[in-house]
Amino acid sequence: MAEPGPPRGAFVVAVNPRAGRGRAVEDAHRAAELLRTGGDEAVVLSAGDLGALVALVRDRLRAQALTTRALVVVGGDGMVQAGLGVLVELAGQGIDIPLGVVPCGTGNDLARHLGVPLRDPVAAAGRILRRLDDPGARRLDVGRARFADGRTSCFATALCAGFDAVVNERANRWLHLTGSTKYLLAVLAEIVRLRTVRYRLEIEDAGGRRRTERRDGVLLNIANTSSVGGGLRIVPGAREDDGLLELFTVAPLGRARFLFLFPRLFSGRHVALASVRIERVRSVAVDAPDVTAYADGERLGPLPVRVDVLPSAVRVLA
Incomplete structure (x- = not known):
């Protein structure tokens, strides 16, 4: 049997550990497990505070922009906001990385608007995989x-x-x-x-x-x-x-x-x-x-x- 080839790329999964009363880290790993099923890696990043997490994510995406399949944020709308800030900054440098959302927060209003499953990290990750190579995937305006x-x-x-x-x-x-x-x-x-x-x-x-x-x-x-x-x-x-x-x-x-x-x-x-x-x-x-x-x-x-x-x-x- 032939050996499997190297991973095509990697998902960066950024999680707010305080979201969902501490459930977010577990949800992040469940989502990452599914994201790996297509042969890609999925790296879960977390930190003690949001500022430190944003710095980790920014450094990772800059260093591995060519192989990053998507930034997946796990948490509420505040976590989405933090991820968007990084992606908009990188887009200004010519780096276009898509956003995936696994909702696990208080409001989850972006997920509601986009129709992302709210209490099912595996279903949310499955939605990300299905849209990954879709040439008609939607683009999000940012305020x-x-x-x-x-x-x-x-x-x-x-x-x-x-x-x-x-x-x-x-x-x-x-x-x-x-x-x-x-x-x-x-x-x-x-x-x-x-x-x-x-x-x-x-x-x-x-x-x-x-x-x-x-x-x-x-x-x-x-x-x-x-x-x-x-x-x-x-x-x-x-x-x-x-x-x-x-x-x-x-x-x-x-x-x-x-x-x-x-x-x-x-x-x-x-x-x-x-x-x-x-x-x-x-x-x-x-x-x-x-x-x-x-x-x-x-x-x-x-x-x-x-x-x-x-x-x-x-x-x-x-």
């Missing part, structure tokens, strides 16, 4: 947030700069809870402090027209995909590959009307309400006092921020 101090962050799902950012801040402190239940409880805890924010917006719309306006609201999201917070479908019609973002705002509401609105976010039925406004845009600059921006469930920093889109920035295996 880019640029802050006044020069920092830049990429995101996959949405940037939040309203009540939902406050909710994220609280939810991230509750390490014993996961999924949409954690987000819902954080909403209920913060509803008593619901406040109207006066935003200053600089908008470039889908047609390239620019305008500046003041807008009051309780929610503001700049979305690349359809949901946030573990399944809140804020922009049900969002597309990840249209080269545009969706500016989602909700006008000032009292607590009772907000509680009427909130459950409709899970089904997308809120879009018919008069208080809801959704606009397709190329870029938005946002400023407001005492507001911290979040994206993909991760804290980015205080406003002001300018957000635009990197069209078709990353090939995604989903």
